[in-house]
Amino acid sequence: MESWEQTLAGLASGRGAALKRHAFLLCGDEAQADDLVQEALVRAFTRPLRVPRPGGAEAYVRAIMVNLFIDGARRRSRWRRVAPLLRPAGLTPDPADQVSDRDAMLTALRSLSPRQRACVVLRYYQDLPVAEVAAVLGVREGTVKRYLSEAMSHVAVRLSSAERG
Amino acid sequence: MSIDERELRSRLAETAALAGPPRFTTDDLAARVRRTRRRRRGRTGVIAAVSVAAVASAVAIPLTRGGTSQPVIGAPGPPPPGLSYTVTANGQTRAVATGAALPLFTITPGENLRIKVGVTVPAHARVTALWLGISKGSWGSGPNGPTGINYPILAHTRKPLGPGSYRFRLRWTVPAGLRPGTSRYLATAWSFREAPTGAVARAIAVFAVPLPSGAVSPAAVARRLRTMALHAVASCDGARPAWIRAVRTTFSKAMAVPWWRAGDEIADNPTDAVYLVLMKGDFTLSNGGLMPSCAQAPTGHYFSAIVDAATFVTLEAGVGNRPPPVPLQTLGPVLNLT
Numbered sequence: 001m002e003s004w005e006q007t008l009a010g011l012a013s014g015r016g017a018a019l020k021r022h023a024f025l026l027c028g029d030e031a032q033a034d035d036l037v038q039e040a041l042v043r044a045f046t047r048p049l050r051v052p053r054p055g056g057a058e059a060y061v062r063a064i065m066v067n068l069f070i071d072g073a074r075r076r077s078r079w080r081r082v083a084p085l086l087r088p089a090g091l092t093p094d095p096a097d098q099v100s101d102r103d104a105m106l107t108a109l110r111s112l113s114p115r116q117r118a119c120v121v122l123r124y125y126q127d128l129p130v131a132e133v134a135a136v137l138g139v140r141e142g143t144v145k146r147y148l149s150e151a152m153s154h155v156a157v158r159l160s161s162a163e164r165g
Numbered sequence: 166m167s168i169d170e171r172e173l174r175s176r177l178a179e180t181a182a183l184a185g186p187p188r189f190t191t192d193d194l195a196a197r198v199r200r201t202r203r204r205r206r207g208r209t210g211v212i213a214a215v216s217v218a219a220v221a222s223a224v225a226i227p228l229t230r231g232g233t234s235q236p237v238i239g240a241p242g243p244p245p246p247g248l249s250y251t252v253t254a255n256g257q258t259r260a261v262a263t264g265a266a267l268p269l270f271t272i273t274p275g276e277n278l279r280i281k282v283g284v285t286v287p288a289h290a291r292v293t294a295l296w297l298g299i300s301k302g303s304w305g306s307g308p309n310g311p312t313g314i315n316y317p318i319l320a321h322t323r324k325p326l327g328p329g330s331y332r333f334r335l336r337w338t339v340p341a342g343l344r345p346g347t348s349r350y351l352a353t354a355w356s357f358r359e360a361p362t363g364a365v366a367r368a369i370a371v372f373a374v375p376l377p378s379g380a381v382s383p384a385a386v387a388r389r390l391r392t393m394a395l396h397a398v399a400s401c402d403g404a405r406p407a408w409i410r411a412v413r414t415t416f417s418k419a420m421a422v423p424w425w426r427a428g429d430e431i432a433d434n435p436t437d438a439v440y441l442v443l444m445k446g447d448f449t450l451s452n453g454g455l456m457p458s459c460a461q462a463p464t465g466h467y468f469s470a471i472v473d474a475a476t477f478v479t480l481e482a483g484v485g486n487r488p489p490p491v492p493l494q495t496l497g498p499v500l501n502l503t
Binding site: 004005008009012013016017019021023024025030034037041042045103105109120121125127152155156159 | 173174179181182185188189194197
């Protein structure tokens with residue numbers, strides 16, 4: 001029987017890059033994507049009774065990543081409300097933000113709500129059926145369809161305005 | 166402008182490719198998982214360690230015919246000096262072990278009970294005042310001395326006690342109206358040099374009037390145990406348990422079944438008849454006053470208690486996440502109390 005160390009090693013070394021790409025689309029930031037993947041892997045393997053089976057490990061970790069991202073986004077939104085009150089005057093924006101802002105698609109993704117973004121990534125990047133997207137997010141299929149429809153409209157508007165300059 | 170799914174897929178793939186290679190290593194991740202697992206195990210250990218003493222105090226509540234008394238609440242404060250006690254009553258001497266079940270003495274209504282209490286004050290400690298008295302089931306302490314230890318107060322000294330051993334001879338006339346199945350606690354409170362305005366209180370023995378042998382029907386036993394179990398659940402902040410089962414056995418056999426800590430067993434009553442009560446549900450201890458301030462409230466899916474068969478006093482109790490390793494059926498006929 002494969003131990004959790006072997007499953008973890010196989011996943012981190014063999015699928016680490018793919019997991020990071022998935023995380024990058026979700027959060028749009030390199031450092032955050034690294035953190036998200038690591039956190040999801042640690043959470044997946046911390047509980048001995050819930051360690052994923054080798055075959056289903058990647059899907060399990062991706063699901064944890066999506067949920068961590070949505071939970072984190074909720075916390076960050078609270079933080080954003082108070083952060084301006086705490087930020088000292090004259091602080092320059094993070095250069096990483098400026099670099100990533102150059103990409104129109106990332107900007108468009110950032111304009112979406114966390115759940116909409118998760119739906120887009122799971123449906124159009126992971127190619128999951130709507131039913132599975134709904135299962136990962138714990139919402140109804142109809143809700144996923146609505147998120148996807150709204151997200152498509154948002155992305156289209158953002159991309160067109162970016163292309164117009 | 167609209168965007169079709171194919172274009173969106175293609176753009177997402179291009180954007181995902183902007184992500185660099187992962188900046189973590191497998192070894193770091195495995196080490197982090199091991200650390201987190203160790204921390205989780207450590208927390209579980211703390212819970213297991215504090216559960217026995219804390220729950221035992223929380224549910225060591227006498228059941229009277231009229232109902233149950235209130236849970237015991239001790240006042241938290243600065244770390245008190247660890248006094249040790251021995252209690253002698255009816256010719257039997259019992260040591261009071263920290264974290265273990267209280268010594269249980271049977272009494273007769275109306276009897277003139279002579280009690281000797283030995284108190285040992287450890288080195289470097291100084292007790293500024295000490296009270297010994299009888300309590301109905303709740304005790305505490307305040308700036309003016311003990312509370313709840315007044316049925317009656319049997320001894321009270323304000324003379325400071327330095328390191329050493331002290332003996333107190335007490336007399337208590339057991340109330341003639343005390344009914345079978347009820348109990349009283351010998352409780353103590355003391356103040357010490359580091360906290361002269363406060364005091365620490367605890368029970369050091371249980372006196373219980375036994376039920377007449379053969380006078381209790383199996384149905385009455387089941388009813389009584391069930392009431393006690395549900396009362397303990399209320400003390401534990403738990404929802405109604407999925408099931409409650411009990412079995413009659415001896416104290417030593419009962420102690421071998423659940424998850425008690427080694428060393429909790431009391432050597433002088435291993436053959437006493439007891440009921441081992443086991444419940445399944447979700448239990449969280451809520452008696453904050455008895456918990457160390459840094460400890461998480463113990464939680465568990467199984468709650469077990471050892472109840473003295475003659476007096477129905479709870480001797481031990483604990484919560485855990487795993488069922489007992491020995492099936493109850495191996496100890497005798499199982500009573501279903503659900």
